[in-house]
Amino acid sequence: MIGRPACPQCGETALRPDVVWFGEMPYDMESIYGALRGADLFVSIGTSGAVYPAAGFVQDARSMGVQTLELNLERSEGSGWFDETRLGAASVLVPEWVDEILA
Ligand SMILES: [Zn+2]
Known part of the structure; x- marks a missing residue:
């Protein structure tokens, strides 16, 4: 727990942001898989x-x-699993893709 600030009120040093860090499981994996099952x-x-x-x-x-x-600057490690990969900056690829699917 090096480098984390102590709570100014109670001195607790186990404070952390509410994000998923390396080695942790995301919350509610069942709802993640439920969303995958329901996706097009x-x-x-x-x-x-x-x-x-x-x-x-x-x-x-x-x-x-x-x-x-897959929309990415370069192929990811799992790139071969995607039906389609488009390489480039997200600032360019994402607006183009959104326009395409909304057309
Ligand atoms: Zn506190």
């Missing part, structure tokens, strides 16, 4: 695809028959 399209934007369980969501989505799309 799974899109991964700007990730190395190297950290599980999130890195495995593309394989899970595919096994559920969900179409998969």
Whole structure:
């Protein structure tokens, strides 16, 4: 617990932001899988695809028959699992893709 500030009120040093860090499981994996099961399209934007369980969501989505799309600067480690990969800056790819699906 090096480098974390103590609470100014009570001195507690186990304070942390409410985010998922390396080695932790996201909250409520069942609802994540429920969302994957109900999806028509799974899109991964700007990730190395190297950290599980999130890195495995593309394989899970595919096994559920969900179409998969990767938008990234370079191919992720799991790039081969995607139906389609588009390489480039998210600031360019995401607006283009949104315009495309809304057309
Ligand atoms: Zn406190």
